Amino acid sequence: MAATIYALINQKGGVGKTSETYMLARALTRAGKRVLVIDADPQGNLSGLLSAESVEQDQLTFADVLLGEALRDVEVDGIWEGLTVIPANSNTTKAVQQLHAEHGREYRLKEALLENLERFDVVLIDCAPSLELHTINALAAAHRALVITQPSKFSLDGLSQLQLSFDSVARYYNPLLTVAGVIVNGNRNTITHRAWITDLIEASPWRILEPYLPYWSVIQDAMEAGLGLDEWPDEKARQAYEIYARHLAHLDEIELRPHLEKMFPKHDYSNLEA
Secondary structure, eight states: OOOEEEEEEOSSSSSSHHHHHHHHHHHHHHTTOOEEEEEEOTTOHHHHHHBSSOOOTTSOOHHHHHTTOOHHHHOEEBSSTTEEEEOOOTHHHHHHHHTTTOTTGGGHHHHHHHTTGGGOSEEEEEEOSSOSHHHHHHHHHOSEEEEEEOSSHHHHHHHHHHHHHHHHHHHHTOTTOEEEEEEEOSBOOOHHHHHHHHHHHHHOSSOEESSOOBOOHHHHHHHHTTOOGGGSOOHHHHHHHHHHHHHHHHTTSSOHHHHHHHHOTTSOOTTOOO
């Protein structure tokens, strides 16, 4: 069965796309899935976290995929079993400039993925906070998009612009692209945040996935240590892992209760609610 391709996106930076991609990749690999993570952000932050070896400036990266390099020649081993990574660095920006006058430049990633989809179960693309050529490539290749946002005025204001961007991509590059949902990250459960989430629910043309991700330092701590939340000895880590697992259950990628019972056998999930 061919992989499902998800593009994790927001045109605003700092909303948690990279952390969501990292944690979803962890949950998927722990569920026995073969996962390909593509770092489509020139900053390359996710590459540094998920690649088993350091990404050197002169090695093949996502930029080379856009320029026609075979996916197999670019991919590297990830830090977990079952994880493969297409790394990125600042060369992505140079590749975009180089492709400016090329025909079919929006479909380079889609073409590279087509002959490789049987090798994976899920592909996660961590998009840059822009709608430049590398992001259009991600959306043109994706089956579904996941919008990552935060409970704030700026995120809410950008929602209508994001909808216009999706409509444009669907019209010109990928008519089958759907939005799987909106993930709210960094929720502090304050009066202000609850108000913004209420406004977001009313304004969003897409479903809001629950639970919302809390503003917990344990998520960043685990990432910086190169660990999954299931490896972090903290009750909040277990609760956070469950939230990411629920997101995957919403997307029909894992069966929630069996997965959590396997991951945390000492915790009682007999009364787990969907």
